[in-house]
Amino acid sequence: MFLQQIINGLTVGGVYALIALGYTLVYGILELINFAHGEIYMIGAYLGIIFLGIFTASGLTQYSLFLSLSLTVIMSVIVCSAYGFTVEKLAYKPLRNAPRLNPLISAIGVSIFLQNYVMLTQGATDKVFPHVIPVTIIKFYNVTMTTLQIFIIIVSFFLMAGLHLFIMKTKTGKAMRAVAQDKVMASLLGINIDRIISVTFIIGSGLAAVAGLMVAMYYGLVNYSIGYMAGIKAFTAAVLGGIGSIPGAMIGGLVLGLIESLGASYLSSEYKDAYAFIILILILLVKPTGLLGKSEGQKP
Amino acid sequence: MIRKFLVFLFAIVILSGCVKKGEDVIKIGIAGPMTGDQAKMGMDFRNGVTLAVEEWNRKGGVSGRKIELIIGDDQRDPKQAVSVANKLVTQGVKGVIGHFNSSCSIPASDVYDRAGIPMITPASTNPQLTEKGHYGVFRVCGRDDQQGKVAADFVTRELKIKKLAVIHDKTTYGQGLADEFNKFLGGKAEVVYYGGIVQGDKDFKTVLISIREKAPELIYFGGIYPEGGLMVKQAREIGMTVPFMSGDGVIDPKFVEIAGAEAAEGTYLTFSPDPNTIPTAKEFIVQYTKRFGELGPYSAYAYDAANIMLKAIEAAGVTEGKAVMDKLHSMEFAGTLGNIKFDSKGDITVAPYVVWITKGGKFTEYWKP
Numbered sequence: 001m002f003l004q005q006i007i008n009g010l011t012v013g014g015v016y017a018l019i020a021l022g023y024t025l026v027y028g029i030l031e032l033i034n035f036a037h038g039e040i041y042m043i044g045a046y047l048g049i050i051f052l053g054i055f056t057a058s059g060l061t062q063y064s065l066f067l068s069l070s071l072t073v074i075m076s077v078i079v080c081s082a083y084g085f086t087v088e089k090l091a092y093k094p095l096r097n098a099p100r101l102n103p104l105i106s107a108i109g110v111s112i113f114l115q116n117y118v119m120l121t122q123g124a125t126d127k128v129f130p131h132v133i134p135v136t137i138i139k140f141y142n143v144t145m146t147t148l149q150i151f152i153i154i155v156s157f158f159l160m161a162g163l164h165l166f167i168m169k170t171k172t173g174k175a176m177r178a179v180a181q182d183k184v185m186a187s188l189l190g191i192n193i194d195r196i197i198s199v200t201f202i203i204g205s206g207l208a209a210v211a212g213l214m215v216a217m218y219y220g221l222v223n224y225s226i227g228y229m230a231g232i233k234a235f236t237a238a239v240l241g242g243i244g245s246i247p248g249a250m251i252g253g254l255v256l257g258l259i260e261s262l263g264a265s266y267l268s269s270e271y272k273d274a275y276a277f278i279i280l281i282l283i284l285l286v287k288p289t290g291l292l293g294k295s296e297g298q299k300p
Numbered sequence: 301m302i303r304k305f306l307v308f309l310f311a312i313v314i315l316s317g318c319v320k321k322g323e324d325v326i327k328i329g330i331a332g333p334m335t336g337d338q339a340k341m342g343m344d345f346r347n348g349v350t351l352a353v354e355e356w357n358r359k360g361g362v363s364g365r366k367i368e369l370i371i372g373d374d375q376r377d378p379k380q381a382v383s384v385a386n387k388l389v390t391q392g393v394k395g396v397i398g399h400f401n402s403s404c405s406i407p408a409s410d411v412y413d414r415a416g417i418p419m420i421t422p423a424s425t426n427p428q429l430t431e432k433g434h435y436g437v438f439r440v441c442g443r444d445d446q447q448g449k450v451a452a453d454f455v456t457r458e459l460k461i462k463k464l465a466v467i468h469d470k471t472t473y474g475q476g477l478a479d480e481f482n483k484f485l486g487g488k489a490e491v492v493y494y495g496g497i498v499q500g501d502k503d504f505k506t507v508l509i510s511i512r513e514k515a516p517e518l519i520y521f522g523g524i525y526p527e528g529g530l531m532v533k534q535a536r537e538i539g540m541t542v543p544f545m546s547g548d549g550v551i552d553p554k555f556v557e558i559a560g561a562e563a564a565e566g567t568y569l570t571f572s573p574d575p576n577t578i579p580t581a582k583e584f585i586v587q588y589t590k591r592f593g594e595l596g597p598y599s600a601y602a603y604d605a606a607n608i609m610l611k612a613i614e615a616a617g618v619t620e621g622k623a624v625m626d627k628l629h630s631m632e633f634a635g636t637l638g639n640i641k642f643d644s645k646g647d648i649t650v651a652p653y654v655v656w657i658t659k660g661g662k663f664t665e666y667w668k669p
Contacts, residue, residue: 005506005509008503008506123339124335125336125337128557137538139539146537219503219530220530220533220558221526221529221530265506269504269507270470270497272501272506
């Protein structure tokens with residue numbers, strides 16, 4: 001049973017980690033908690049249903065499920081990134097030199113706006129993900145899992161590794177790190193700050209889109225309010241790992257998933273959502289910088 | 301220019317005021333989850349009540365006065381239900397059809413009671429609702445203690461199950477039903493797991509895995525279809541093949557849609573008898589399907605509740621709350637699902653629950669106690 005719960009925890013934790021990365025990337029660069037990020041994830045889930053619906057209606061899914069799913073992922077990521085990009089340009093960029101509280105309030109506003117926008121355009125009822133993906137159950141000793149779970153775990157680890165390489169090895173990644181360290185200095189060295197911030201939002205939103213899509217496939221049920229809880233949990237994961245730290249967000253997400261899973265099975269499932277917040281409070285009390293976070297003092 | 305505009309605006313205000321005053325209507329409120337994850341139930345409600353009101357209005361209304369419907373959306377949230385109830389009261393409704401969830405109906409019933417407005421719920425089955433002693437609270441559906449008893453009888457007598465797990469969604473309805481079920485098992489079957497989940501959650505695998513360890517022969521769920529559907533689906537995904545059983549909150553086509561027909565196959569549900577087999581419901585079903593499409597599980601109840609309310613107002617001759625309540629308590633009404641008479645608490649005197657089964661994605665009547 002323990003191993004079984006670990007598998008479940010990793011599935012959920014991988015998704016939390018992907019969303020948490022979006023929080024941490026933006027925080028690292030702008031020191032802004034982007035509360036609208038959960039909504040981008042929710043939009044990703046909806047886009048998955050919409051695109052897959054279109055491909056199924058046009059007969060592509062019947063022709064090749066793999067092609068149809070890949071296109072769904074690509075399209076959702078592109079559209080979600082566009083959302084992230086636009087949100088930054090409209091709601092955060094004009095406030096970049098305002099006091100820190102202003103963009104935060106703007107973020108909350110965007111979050112409420114996006115939720116209501118989706119509710120009005122897509123309806124308030126639950127949307128069911130089309131049952132097109134064949135689910136195979138794999139039994140391994142006493143552990144049962146579905147192919148979808150393995151898929152989610154692999155994809156989230158793959159994306160996390162990819163992001164890590166991108167940040168560490170590419171020129172843009174280097175520029176992102178430079179902007180995170182010191183914006184003024186980075187711009188003096190010829191780095192286009194606006195471009196880097198846009199790239200950050202695009203990457204974060206793309207990861208959230210994948211997370212949303214995978215959750216829609218896994219649970220098969222989506223509504224306009226799922227972004228709220230997922231956003232708060234992912235934010236907790238980001239704080240747990242040390243907000244601003246990329247490996248921290250990954251570890252934080254996985255740890256949170258495991259805690260929830262184990263807590264629900266060994267303690268009580270009635271307080272499943274509470275575990276995340278108990279952890280958040282404990283972390284803030286004991287180690288406010290999180291597991292891998294650096295103290296604010298190091299930043300000018 | 302501005303002055304002209306102001307005059308125009310003033311004229312509109314006065315004119316619209318005139319129209320409203322001139323038309324003498326009786327306002328009836330409908331309250332339920334019109335948006336949110338249970339919006340389907342709210343829609344069924346509204347359709348059933350709308351059909352009844354349209355029929356009355358076509359015949360010239362109640363005592364010559366037309367009926368106007370006012371819709372309140374409680375989003376299945378008890379806090380929202382109280383504010384919706386207050387809003388309906390201030391808008392001057394003379395009777396309320398609603399709410400859907402017991403957790404909403406119970407606090408809202410206090411508001412209607414204070415305002416002296418009768419309420420008839422088509423769907424809230426928790427016993428507490430009518431045990432509070434409010435004179436103006438009625439329900440046209442059964443009670444969970446009756447429903448739980450039928451479920452317990454079915455499990456112990458028909459399926460002869462010895463070990464089972466009970467899960468509920470911690471709401472007044474869900475937990476109430478699970479508790480009643482538990483009580484009526486009376487030790488004839490061992491409950492190896494009893495626990496709650498959070499309404500709105502999407503991941504029940506962790507709970508289900510703990511339950512799987514205990515190897516029950518059946519899982520009983522007290523709750524509503526979004527969680528019910530996901531739970532059955534996820535149970536099948538972790539390789540559990542034991543049958544599921546639940547109550548009237550789960551019997552909805554959406555349940556099968558969420559779970560998938562394969563996973564939902566063989567799920568037992570307690571509910572009232574199929575309206576399609578009741579001769580008096582025939583005309584209603586024809587009219588309803590013509591106007592709104594497929595019948596929801598509570599459409600007929602909503603229709604009956606509205607008709608009963610309007611008949612009582614007609615019989616009372618006045619819209620004053622106390623007089624209407626007196627009529628509701630004393631009269632016998634011919635509903636689509638059979639004759640309805642309320643007892644002193646406001647419950648219906650006969651509540652026939654039967655067990656349904658899910659077969660090939662459809663619900664069919666299966667067992668009568």
